[in-house]
Each structure stands twice: as structure tokens, then as C-alpha cells.
Amino acid sequence: MHLECIECGEKFEIGKRFYTCPKCGGLLEVEFELQELQHGIDKKRLRTEAPGVWKYRAFLPVLDEKKVVSLDEGGTPLYRCDRLAMKIGVRELYVKFEGANPTGSFKDRGMTVGVTKAMEFGVNTVACASTGNTAASLSAYAAKAGLKCLILLPSKKVALGKLAQAMIYGAKIISIKGNFDEALSFIRRICEEREDIYLLNSLNPFRPQGQKTIGFEIADQLGWKTPDRVVVPMGNCANIWAIYKGFFEFEAVGLIKGIPTMTGIQAEGAKPIVDAIKCGSEKFVPVRQPETIATAIRIGNPVNGPKAIRAIKRSNGTAESVSDEEIIAAQKMLASLEGIGVEPASASTIAGLKKLVEKGVVDKDERVVCVATGNILKDPEEAIEISQKPIEVEAKYDAILKHLG
Secondary structure (H helix, E strand, O other), X not given: OEEEEOOOOOEEEOXXXXXXXXXXXXXXXXXXXXXXXXXXXXXXXXXXXXXXHHHHHHHOOOOOHHHOOOOOOOOOOEEEOHHHHHHHOOOEEEEEEHHHOOOOEOHHHHXXXXXXXXXXHOOOEEEEEOOOHHHHHHHHHHHHHOXXXXXXXXXXXOOHHHHHHXXXXXXXEEEEOOOHHHHHHHHHHHHHHOOOEEEOOOOOOOHHHHHOHHHHHHHHHOOOOOOOEEEEEOOOOHHHHHHHHHHHHHHHOOOOOOOOEEEEEEEOOOOHHHHHHHOOOOOOOOOOOOOOOOHHHOOOOOOOHHHHHHHHHHOOOEEEEEOHHHHHHHHHXXXXXXXXXXXXXXXXXXXXXXXXXXXXXXXOOOEEEEEEOEEHHHOHHHHHHHOOOOOOOOOOHHHHHOOOO
């Protein structure tokens, strides 16, 4: 395996500590010698062992297994949602519930690999900019590894569930009077100047390697078959590329046939990739002041935007944007019909799928998987605000009976 620039094609040794290509500044990707990898796969173990990130060890770029930092992430439920499918109008619908990970979001998949690489590189501090979930996850894995953790957060409201996690795990948190994109530029500069601090935003080429196990697990849980379509929220855009790459690698080594149509969803107030896809461009124009209730995808200049565009185009996919009102309606629909509680960014996939079915872009006969990236407890204030309030009555039996209906 090696690091390879997606722009200029330059290759580098896997042990190099680069965030981007030192030649052209392009994004780096871990590439495996897939023909060699194919011969070393224990297919019997893959067919029998329960899903989890480290089940797919052969596809992860870790050199020293003694350095692995894990909280037993992955193995999240793939719920078949028949009532929701009927409501939206598709034949078969599943929700991959990443809220069941240790810190309640898909970020744990990337952090188990990213923090393991930090241990291999011998640093004493890991760092990130975050809208919340990345901070929660990194701080937990840093605590597990015995590393210091530095977090830069935008001063604009961070969901309390996420902030509470980062705080209790012991991270040093600095809130800046700016947005996520500005926080990322600062933390990146710090990590490039300080050899003892390792950057673990999705700009890091190793972190998305853990996230590609979402694709592995979907195929695994569907009996080693691929769905027709996978719908993913897009914030910093590493996840849609990572999931695509998981399916691509599984197909390349003969474990599955076919790659799903990758479909990315953004909020209307932060939709640079949707705009690029709809106008057929290979490049996107950043949104200067992104705004949406879905804080996890409130990102205007996604560093992995070029990878997201490639994943969508290479899989003959598409992208769509949804309003905050549509996100809230989908969040309530998923909860009330299927008992699955997700944060707003996760609900964007349900809202986006509904919109695409209504437009005729998604065929009603498709088998679809929506990736729900975070637990409802990540943003409890939002959930309370949009829900029906409790009825308060006197402590009398008759008073209660009046409201039973």
C-alpha cells in the first residue's frame, strides 16, 4: 500500500506523515495493491465473524497491530424500514444507524484508525477543528490512548451533546469567533508547524480509511450483495468518498459485484457540492457563510469536496439539497415510523431520498440504504424544540384521564 495524490498521481511511502501532497497540495488517498490483497483475504473469516471495523483489518493501513486503539466501534445496525419505505415510496429501504457507535456517530470508525496512526507516528497530542462530532470522537479515543487532545470549535452554537462529550473526555477546547472553515485553517497551520501535534480532521488520509468500513458492513449485512443506492449526508465530504471506496475495494477483490449509486445530500444553506454536481462541474465554489439547523453539515468549504464529486460521478450518482423544514419533517418521520432517533444531519438523507423519489430521480423499485451518521442525543435541545411538549396537570387521577383521549 502507498499514499497517492488524487490530483497529480504522485506516490509516497505509507509511513510518511503527510496531510496533503507535498508536490501539488492535492488530497492524498491510501491505495492498496488489490491483486496482492486478494490473495491474502481470509474469506471464511469474513463470512462468519460479526461486523466491526477491525474485522476488515486487511483493508486498513495499520503497520503495527500492537498500537491499535479501539473502543469496539462499528458493527452498527442496518435496520430494514418497511413503514418508512412505504411512506417515501421505494420498494426496499434500510437505515445504517451509525449513532450506535461508542460516541454516537460514524466518526469513531475514522478515529480508531487515525489515533492508531498517531500512536505509530509517536506524537503526544492529537488535534482537530470540529462542529461537534469529530471533537467528541477524537477526545474519547485520545483518552483511551493516553494522548493529549486539542480541539478548535467555532463559537457559533455547538450541539450540547457533542460539546459535553469533548469536555468530559478531557480535551483542551478553544472556541474561536469564526466558522468551521476558519477553525480548520488555524488547526492545520498549528499541526504543520508542530511535529508533536497530529491533525485528525478528514484532511488526514488515514482517517477516511476507517470510515470506508461503513461500505464493507452494508455489503456484509446484506448477504454480500450491494444495494442499488446509498444516500449519505455531506459536510466535509470524506464519508461519501470513503463509503464509495469501500464498495470499490470489495468489488476489486471479488467479494461483491457492482457499486451502488452514491447520492450526497446537503442542506440548502451549505450546498457547494450539490451546486457543482447539478452544473456538471469538477470543482465547487465555497459557501462563505454556511447556515443550517443541521450543525454537523454546516460546512461551506469542504476539504474533501473533490473526492465527493469523484465518488458521485464515478458511481453515476447524484446530489440534492434539502431545507431545514424538510430535515425536521424527516427527523420526525424516521422517529415516529421506525423508532430511530437521529440528529438533523442524519435526517437529511431521509429528506433527500423523499425529494428524489418525488422528482422521479430515484426509481421506486430501488433497494436503498440511507446512512444515519449521528444519534439524536447529540443535539437534545433541537429534538425538544421540534417535538410536542409534555402536558402538565395536577397530581390527580381524574386530571390524567382527561388527556388520554
